[in-house]
Amino acid sequence: MELKTFTGGIHPDYRKEATAYKATEEIALPEEVVIQMRQHVGAPNEPTVSAGDRVEAGTTIGSTEAFVSAPVHASVSGEVTEISEQISFSGALVNSVTIKVDPDQPDKWTGKKNLEGITPEQIREIAKESGLVGLGGAAFPTHIKLSPPADKPIDIVIINGCECEPFLTCDHRVMLENTEDLIEGLKLMMKAVGAGKGIIGIEANKMDVVEAVESKTASESGVEVMPLEVKYPQGNEKMLIDALTGRRVPPGKLPSEVGVLVQNSGTAVALYKAASTGRPVIDRIITVSGSGIREPKNVRVRIGTRIEHVIEQCGGFVNNPEKVIMGGPMTGFAQKSLSAPTVKGTSGIVVLTGKETGESEERECVGCGKCVDACPMFLMPNSIVKYIKRNQYEKADKYGVKDCFECGCCSYVCPARIHHVGYVRIAKAELAAKK
Ligand code: SF4
Ligand code: SF4
Structure with a gap:
């Protein structure tokens, strides 16, 4: 079988076996949830x-008139106890609504509507009203992505089923446990943008999903499943488009430039659920894994559940954990506090022990060029870092620092343990401030 891929990238130790074949579990509800007002790009x-209001699960509790935004909903029924700034996964303080959870949580989204006559406008409106954002972690409002400019027609919608980060398996379970919804969600997206072709790209370490989707798309015209080589960062939009279509998104441009829309698999499932049942984004599946967690598993959590509650529901810590990461180990955020709540873009909680963090002191660059070979954007991470260390941000800009999407491949292969992404983030902030 031909496996598609891109140039560059790395093969980290994926460590997915601890959770990949475990069905999703429901966890006990926490006593309170903290719903943050900033959960999306925009x-x-x-x-x-x-404070004092009673809300039902699904009630809109935060919104704005701004164009790039997505409303947030109560993820539980209960009483609003506090509106205050609370720590977020990034360490920033974010305005939040705290809700004391009722013991009884009726599910009112059970019946399914027939979507045969649904229009593109209605699909975009449903995506907006349900608060849908990219659930792979990017958290870009979905209704905006489903509204490409008139001069940039989309002919292919790609569902990103790669999940190339080590440890994470939530997309694997979402696709396997909701295969029909995944396909229906893709068809809604194709209808919204008027695309005639849909591709579901899945890394070859999830052949059970490839087979499940193939068996359900055999009679679907215009929908195809394409297995991909297992390689990081295969799930990056630009890498995925290159591998599946041979089209290259120019530096600084969006996928619409080459007629493609990419959406995460969980987003497609959530769109179909919103359209067919009216269910807004109030929960999601996340992977809890790493050798520092007693019972690694995939769990369904209400948005706003604090990290500490999720860890407790997975048996707590073992083996002297050193680092708790929200997201995957390559692009996730190390947590200073376990009280940060999960948000729509939370794909996992990874708990690493000393050996696994692989952290050691940074040394001088030895000029081996391994970072250049690994960079999927064909950048020169060694030169970029050299200029950033000298505060020569314009030179780093000329070397393409703004095209770096912070995948971390360069740091992973670097024998001098240079943390390129940290430098890149400083340079981007400096360049943005100067602008
Ligand atoms: S320079 Fe940026 S895009 Fe290239 S490997 Fe490093 S982190 Fe990834
Ligand atoms: S991999 Fe590290 S040591 Fe080698 S050239 Fe790149 S920055 Fe220098």
């Missing part, structure tokens, strides 16, 4: 409720 929401 303008933050303003709370539309006050």
Whole structure:
């Protein structure tokens, strides 16, 4: 079988076996949830409720008129106890609505609507009203992605089923446990943008998903499943488009430039659920894994559940954990506090022990060039870092620092343990401030 891929990249130890074949579990509800007003790329929401209000799961509790935004909903029924700034996964303080959870949580989204006559406008409206954002972690509002400019027609929609980060298996389970919804979600996206072709790209370490999707798309015209080589960062939009279509997105441009829309597999499933049942984004599946967690598993959590509650529901810590990461180990955020709540873009909680963090002191570059070979954007991470260390940000800019999408491949292969992404983030902030 031919496996598609891109040039560059790395083969980290994937460590997915601890959770890949475990069905998703429901965890006990926490006593309270903390729903943050900034969970997406774009303008933050303003709370539309006050302390003392009673809310039902699915009630809109935060919104804004800003164009690039997505509303947030109560993920549980209960009483609003506080509106205050709370720590987020990034360490920043974010305005949040705290809800004390009722013991009884009726599920009102059970019946399914017939979507045969649904229009592109209705699909975009449903995506917006349900607060849908890219659930792979990017958290870009979905209704905006489903509204490409008129001069950039989309002919292919790609569902990103790669999940190339080590440890994470939530997309694997979402696709396997909701295969029909995945395909229906893709068809809604194709209809919204008027694309005639849909591709579901899945890394070859999930052949059970490839087979499940193939068996259900055999009679679908215009929908194809394409297995991909297992390689990091295969799930990056630009790498995925290159591998599946041979089209190259120019530096600084979006996939619409080459007629492609990419959406995460979980987003497609959530869109279909929103359209067919009215269910907004109030929960999601996340992977809890790493050798520092007692019972690694995939769990369904309500948005706003604090990390400490999720860890407790997975048996707590073992083996002296050293680092707790929200997201995957390559692009996730190390946590200073376990009280940060999960947000729509939370794909995992990874708990690493000393050996696994692989952290050691940074040394001088030895000029081996391994980072250049690994960079999927064909950048020169060694030169970029050299200029950033000298505060020569314009030179780093000329070497393409703004095209770096912070995948971490360069740091992974670097024998001098240079943390390129940290330098890149400094340079991007400096260049943005100067602009
Ligand atoms: S320079 Fe950026 S895009 Fe290239 S490997 Fe490093 S982190 Fe990835
Ligand atoms: S991999 Fe590290 S040591 Fe080798 S050239 Fe790149 S920055 Fe220098």
